[in-house]
Amino acid sequence: MRYSGNIGNRVVDKKRILVILNLMILFDKVSKIYQKDWVALQDITFEIDKGEFAFICGSTGAGKTTLLKMIYKDEEPTRGAIRVLNQNLKDIRKREIPKFRRKIGVVFQDFKLLQDRTLEENVAFSLEVTDTPPREIRKKLMETLTYLRLSHKKYAFPYQLSGGEQQKVAIARALVRDPYILLADEPTGNLDAKSSEDITNILLDINYRGTTVLMATHSISLVKKMKKRMLRIENCRLVQDK
Amino acid sequence: MSLRIGIREGVRTITRNASLFLLSLLVAAISLFLLALFSLVTVNLYKSIELLDEKIEIVVFLDRTANVNVLEENIAKINGVEEVIFISSEQALADLKNELQDTEEILNVFEENPLPASFRVKLKSSFRNAKGLEEISGKIMLLAGIEETLYGGELVDQLKRVTRVIVLFDLGLLLIIIFSVIFVIFQTIKLTIFARSTEIEIMKLVGASNGFIAVPFTFEGIVQGFIGGIIAFLLTVVTYRVAGFFFGNLYFPHWWFLLGTILGGILFGLIGSGIAVRRFLK
Numbered sequence: 001m002r003y004s005g006n007i008g009n010r011v012v013d014k015k016r017i018l019v020i021l022n023l024m025i026l027f028d029k030v031s032k033i034y035q036k037d038w039v040a041l042q043d044i045t046f047e048i049d050k051g052e053f054a055f056i057c058g059s060t061g062a063g064k065t066t067l068l069k070m071i072y073k074d075e076e077p078t079r080g081a082i083r084v085l086n087q088n089l090k091d092i093r094k095r096e097i098p099k100f101r102r103k104i105g106v107v108f109q110d111f112k113l114l115q116d117r118t119l120e121e122n123v124a125f126s127l128e129v130t131d132t133p134p135r136e137i138r139k140k141l142m143e144t145l146t147y148l149r150l151s152h153k154k155y156a157f158p159y160q161l162s163g164g165e166q167q168k169v170a171i172a173r174a175l176v177r178d179p180y181i182l183l184a185d186e187p188t189g190n191l192d193a194k195s196s197e198d199i200t201n202i203l204l205d206i207n208y209r210g211t212t213v214l215m216a217t218h219s220i221s222l223v224k225k226m227k228k229r230m231l232r233i234e235n236c237r238l239v240q241d242k
Numbered sequence: 243m244s245l246r247i248g249i250r251e252g253v254r255t256i257t258r259n260a261s262l263f264l265l266s267l268l269v270a271a272i273s274l275f276l277l278a279l280f281s282l283v284t285v286n287l288y289k290s291i292e293l294l295d296e297k298i299e300i301v302v303f304l305d306r307t308a309n310v311n312v313l314e315e316n317i318a319k320i321n322g323v324e325e326v327i328f329i330s331s332e333q334a335l336a337d338l339k340n341e342l343q344d345t346e347e348i349l350n351v352f353e354e355n356p357l358p359a360s361f362r363v364k365l366k367s368s369f370r371n372a373k374g375l376e377e378i379s380g381k382i383m384l385l386a387g388i389e390e391t392l393y394g395g396e397l398v399d400q401l402k403r404v405t406r407v408i409v410l411f412d413l414g415l416l417l418i419i420i421f422s423v424i425f426v427i428f429q430t431i432k433l434t435i436f437a438r439s440t441e442i443e444i445m446k447l448v449g450a451s452n453g454f455i456a457v458p459f460t461f462e463g464i465v466q467g468f469i470g471g472i473i474a475f476l477l478t479v480v481t482y483r484v485a486g487f488f489f490g491n492l493y494f495p496h497w498w499f500l501l502g503t504i505l506g507g508i509l510f511g512l513i514g515s516g517i518a519v520r521r522f523l524k
Contacts, residue, residue, distance in 0.1 A: 095452070098446070098449045098450060098452070099449065099451075101446075101448070102448075106447060112440070112443070112444050113444075114444060116254075116258050125448065126448035126449070129445065129448055129449055129450035129451070129454050173448065
């Protein structure tokens with residue numbers, strides 16, 4: 001296994017020490033079985049390196065969401081080991097989960113925005129939970145909203161935005177914290193073709209800037225167009241990795 | 243988490259779902275009011291039992307030859323006697339006249355004062371029962387110059403049994419009411435938290451710690467308990483005033499009740515939100 005010897009090399013940033021690891025995600029013979037005999041995933045083994053962009057493909061119910069949930073520790077594997085950001089997920093205690101999750105951004109098909117908060121508040125919220133100083137929050141907000149071209153709508157509520165815009169807000173919320181990994185669970189599932197392309201391009205750009213991106217989708221055509229790594233899940237098993 | 247964000251989120255939790263907040267506030271206020279009302283009944287019950295208890299005494303009638311001072315001293319020495327009050331025959335007559343008021347002419351048939359002098363012997367609380375009464379009365383009868391003693395005897399014990407049953411019943415009811423109040427407040431808070439389950443899910447997703455998620459709900463619980471407590475107190479005051487018309491002077495320590503309803507409200511709010519949030523976060 002590659003991860004056994006690779007601890008990662010330290011790079012000193014101006015203000016903080018960033019531990020940059022080559023290996024971002026590792027699944028080692030992971031199975032997830034619900035209620036005795038309902039198998040969701042079986043013997044899944046793969047690695048995702050830093051800076052990679054990978055699609056997870058499979059029809060609805062194939063286990064894509066379960067796989068992503070296991071990465072941000074919302075689900076526990078029944079068998080096998082998972083390492084994320086060089087941490088064995090088994091070793092992360094319950095009360096350490098919030099801290100762990102702050103390093104990972106997650107985007108969903110249904111956006112999961114707080115409906116009674118403005119676009120700006122939704123994005124700022126994810127920094128507030130980490131005790132970020134207000135000045136720093138304002139700075140990060142401006143950067144992120146400008147990057148995603150959302151600044152002009154920062155006082156709008158989610159219901160006043162189109163689906164594509166809402167998904168951008170969800171991405172902004174994940175991105176504002178500079179996550180190491182961005183997980184996207186069918187981010188284009190509720191969007192029209194144009195918005196889907198927009199969102200996919202944004203994810204590609206985020207990846208281009210250095211963030212590892214893992215995107216689950218059922219649309220094979222989209223994946224083929226992108227010419228990126230594809231992990232294909234069928235009948236609970238990983239059947240293709242290219 | 244900074245206090246600023248905690249309070250802001252708490253206020254937001256309240257204002258955003260104002261109707262739900264008002265509903266649970268109403269539930270808390272009514273529950274606390276019931277509790278306060280019942281406590282008022284209990285306090286008054288205890289007061290009247292205490293008063294009744296203090297009235298248990300032995301009346302000792304003296305014959306005309308009795309040496310009052312020596313007797314008073316000797317009775318006071320008996321174990322279990324708290325106080326000895328002397329009532330002269332003149333005093334007794336005056337009291338009687340006072341009681342008879344308009345029909346005091348009846349007394350004119352007597353040429354001289356027919357009433358003997360007496361002692362009212364008050365007992366220590368552990369002797370205020372049939373056995374104690376009998377024992378002390380027996381000892382008093384042994385003294386020279388005593389004509390007769392009067393006391394309730396068996397009646398006192400019967401009265402005590404009845405009051406004991408009433409007190410037990412009252413305490414049982416109080417306990418049931420306390421549990422129902424906690425249950426109702428807990429259920430209401432759970433309801434408000436369920437209404438915000440998506441929000442909690444999102445908070446967890448962006449890495450909010452359990453503490454961060456719990457603070458606004460705890461804040462809401464405290465505010466709810468505080469306001470609910472004040473409303474409950476006001477309702478109790480109104481009820482006390484109305485009840486005053488029917489039952490005369492009731493015992494109602496205002497400050498204790500105000501403190502009790504507010505602290506009780508906050509405590510219930512804290513416990514209720516604590517349990518509900520903890521359950522939800524699991």
